[in-house]
Amino acid sequence: MNTNEPFDVVVVGGGIAGLSAANRAAQQGLKVALLERGTGPQYLCNSRYSGGVLHIAMHNAKDAPEKLMDVIKDATGGKADPELAHALATTAGRAIDWLRDEGAKYIRVGNIVWQQHVLAPPRPIVAGLDWKGRGPDVTLRQLVANLEKRGGKLFRLPAVTLMEKEGQCIGVEVAANDGTPATQPLHARAVVLADGGYQGNPALVSEHMGIDFTKVKTRGAGTGIGDGMRMARAMGAQFSELKYFYGHMLSRDSFTNDKVWPYPQLDELGTVGIVANDAGERFVNEGLGGVFVANTIARLANPLSAWAILDHAIWEGPGRTARIPANPQLANAGGTIIRADTLAELAAKTGIAAAPLEATVRSYNDALAAGKTENLTLPRSAKPIVPMPIIKAPYYAVPLCAGMTYTFGGIFTDGDGRVMSTRGAPIAGLYAVGATTGGLEGGTNGGGYVGGLIKGITFGMRAAEHIALSLKG
Numbered sequence: 001m002n003t004n005e006p007f008d009v010v011v012v013g014g015g016i017a018g019l020s021a022a023n024r025a026a027q028q029g030l031k032v033a034l035l036e037r038g039t040g041p042q043y044l045c046n047s048r049y050s051g052g053v054l055h056i057a058m059h060n061a062k063d064a065p066e067k068l069m070d071v072i073k074d075a076t077g078g079k080a081d082p083e084l085a086h087a088l089a090t091t092a093g094r095a096i097d098w099l100r101d102e103g104a105k106y107i108r109v110g111n112i113v114w115q116q117h118v119l120a121p122p123r124p125i126v127a128g129l130d131w132k133g134r135g136p137d138v139t140l141r142q143l144v145a146n147l148e149k150r151g152g153k154l155f156r157l158p159a160v161t162l163m164e165k166e167g168q169c170i171g172v173e174v175a176a177n178d179g180t181p182a183t184q185p186l187h188a189r190a191v192v193l194a195d196g197g198y199q200g201n202p203a204l205v206s207e208h209m210g211i212d213f214t215k216v217k218t219r220g221a222g223t224g225i226g227d228g229m230r231m232a233r234a235m236g237a238q239f240s241e242l243k244y245f246y247g248h249m250l251s252r253d254s255f256t257n258d259k260v261w262p263y264p265q266l267d268e269l270g271t272v273g274i275v276a277n278d279a280g281e282r283f284v285n286e287g288l289g290g291v292f293v294a295n296t297i298a299r300l301a302n303p304l305s306a307w308a309i310l311d312h313a314i315w316e317g318p319g320r321t322a323r324i325p326a327n328p329q330l331a332n333a334g335g336t337i338i339r340a341d342t343l344a345e346l347a348a349k350t351g352i353a354a355a356p357l358e359a360t361v362r363s364y365n366d367a368l369a370a371g372k373t374e375n376l377t378l379p380r381s382a383k384p385i386v387p388m389p390i391i392k393a394p395y396y397a398v399p400l401c402a403g404m405t406y407t408f409g410g411i412f413t414d415g416d417g418r419v420m421s422t423r424g425a426p427i428a429g430l431y432a433v434g435a436t437t438g439g440l441e442g443g444t445n446g447g448g449y450v451g452g453l454i455k456g457i458t459f460g461m462r463a464a465e466h467i468a469l470s471l472k473g
């Protein structure tokens with residue numbers, strides 16, 4: 001980097017959120033620089049790894065704002081910040097159109113309501129990582145090209161500290177790539193943090209979530225290492241609840257077999273059947289959904305002791321219905337699936353305690369037959385995920401682990417992406433967007449998922465528009 005010129009906006013991070021903010025700012029005539037820590041034209045980030053579905057809490061992001069507000073409220077148990085929810089619900093439709101105008105292409109998948117805007121070309125229905133040349137990768141490269149065409153500068157360098165003057169953010173210190181000097185200042189009238197969260201930082205994950213990082217599979221690029229949080233904290237930023245993550249149940253083999261992550265995720269198996277530990281006992285209300293179950297598994301004394309237990313009807317039914325289904329993708333990818341004609345034999349093959357497993361399945365089946373799963377000692381919700389009995393041989397056990405995709409919590413902002421201080425006022429000149437922010441997702445029991453891509457695009461746009469307005473005004 002060889003520049004002393006001040007910029008209107010410096011964006012930290014070149015995922016979907018940062019590139020949306022940078023392009024929207026440049027489109028409005030602002031002088032923009034974007035810092036990206038990753039190297040090469042296809043630097044890794046969660047946006048590039050993603051499935052490319054633009055949705056809001058598994059609904060069409062172009063639905064009426066009032067409906068979307070309800071959907072967000074439901075998904076997060078009413079914990080989403082109302083201002084953030086309103087901003088997302090009222091702007092998401094425009095964000096989808098804006099991205100299309102930037103060159104993104106969408107396909108829709110039949111009548112599946114949450115898959116009406118899938119970045120094209122879509123990833124194939126196969127296990128493992130498959131991002132090269134897929135919709136998110138193509139879209140990110142298009143956004144980089146658009147930024148350069150608009151005169152924006154892309155520096156492949158990491159931001160390390162925010163520069164502050166009288167409580168206002170006036171730029172960032174950037175690490176040099178030649179080692180001399182160690183950092184260089186990049187002056188700006190506004191800085192947008194879009195570094196993607198802290199799921200790639202073992203110390204922060206342990207500190208804020210109480211999770212042993214070595215026993216949870218990172219289900220993403222691991223490039224979000226909490227730099228934005230650290231920088232914002234130094235300027236007195238406020239944070240939302242940091243305890244929960246967005247993720248799924250994965251095959252435990254994902255620690256040793258790269259073909260079984262990030263897909264298939266195994267939520268359909270564990271939430272329609274049961275999830276048990278080595279002692280043959282249920283330990284979680286599976287009906288609260290895969291994100292909740294994954295968060296619970298991650299916090300077990302031994303997070304590598306969980307199993308999905310199901311029968312043939314579940315394996316052949318819900319096992320085949322996910323976007324990238326476990327049946328047959330897990331087997332195709334070499335993932336462990338243990339089958340047996342009886343539960344006793346299943347226990348013998350897996351090492352799960354036999355008598356407790358049989359008792360657990362019996363009481364679960366009995367409660368289900370009586371329509372009283374809520375009355376189990378450990379209740380099991382029967383809505384919206386409908387449980388199925390475990391009665392038809394062969395029986396299946398699939399070893400699970402928790403896969404952490406990204407952190408729900410983060411820097412707290414207002415609806416225009418302005419970073420709020422611990423005193424409750426915006427920090428002048430400082431914005432944050434995308435997965436580095438919190439306040440919208442998580443919620444009751446940590447299960448509420450709103451949609452990382454649409455959140456990044458929407459708030460990236462909104463922050464840029466707010467910066468343009470305030471700099472021009």
Ligand SMILES: Cc1cc2nc3c(=O)[nH]c(=O)nc-3n(C[C@H](O)[C@H](O)[C@H](O)COP(=O)(O)OP(=O)(O)OC[C@H]3O[C@@H](n4cnc5c(N)ncnc54)[C@H](O)[C@@H]3O)c2cc1C
Pocket residue numbers: 012013014015016017018035036037038043044045046047048049050051052053054055157158159160194195196197219220221223224225227228262405406433434435436451452453454456
């Ligand atoms: C396998 C998978 C599937 C997914 N599928 C979907 C889906 O279908 N739909 C959906 O809505 N969401 C999905 N998500 C979630 C979604 O991808 C993320 O929530 C979203 O992409 C986050 O975007 P972002 O721009 O905030 O972060 P990122 O895309 O992670 O980008 C952050 C960037 O900041 C850079 N950076 C970090 N620190 C610095 C620094 N100090 N200086 C400079 N640069 C820095 C990183 O290198 C990175 O490039 C999925 C995620 C994964 C992993």
